[in-house]
Amino acid sequence: MTDNTTGADQEGVDQEAVPATEAVPATVSPIPGPEVKPASTHAKERVFVGTGLFWGLVVGVLLAVAVIILAAQNTTSTTITFLAWDFSTPLIVVILGTLLVGVIFDEMFGLVYRSRRRRTLAERDQLKRIEQANADFNAD
Numbered sequence: 001m002t003d004n005t006t007g008a009d010q011e012g013v014d015q016e017a018v019p020a021t022e023a024v025p026a027t028v029s030p031i032p033g034p035e036v037k038p039a040s041t042h043a044k045e046r047v048f049v050g051t052g053l054f055w056g057l058v059v060g061v062l063l064a065v066a067v068i069i070l071a072a073q074n075t076t077s078t079t080i081t082f083l084a085w086d087f088s089t090p091l092i093v094v095i096l097g098t099l100l101v102g103v104i105f106d107e108m109f110g111l112v113y114r115s116r117r118r119r120t121l122a123e124r125d126q127l128k129r130i131e132q133a134n135a136d137f138n139a140d
Contacts, residue, residue, distance in 0.1 A: 070095065078091045
């Protein structure tokens with residue numbers, strides 16, 4: 001068999017006597033796949049640890065199972081009296097209704113707190129910009 005590019009595979013040629021640079025044919029194609037850039041061109045490699053989606057899913061499933069068990073065990077009818085109204089409902093409806101009202105109130109108060117906090121931080125940033133502008137103006 002004859003290889004015209006390097007002469008390394010010619011009959012009667014000792015493979016060990018051929019230098020390493022001539023042992024690889026010049027027509028070797030690269031292995032297909034993603035292009036690998038040299039390490040020096042990477043600014044900083046990003047490492048993704050995780051989003052916590054798996055643990056959130058596990059906790060959500062466990063809470064759903066707990067609510068199903070709670071609903072199955074609390075099916076007795078309870079009479080609720082509020083001002084002029086009287087109505088009878090299963091105990092689980094009362095428990096879940098109370099939970100829902102608590103979540104709604106928590107979100108409403110959280111919304112108010114976050115909006116106040118954003119306003120305070122925006123005012124603080126604006127004050128810093130004004131002080132910086134005054135310092136720049138006085139420096140000139």
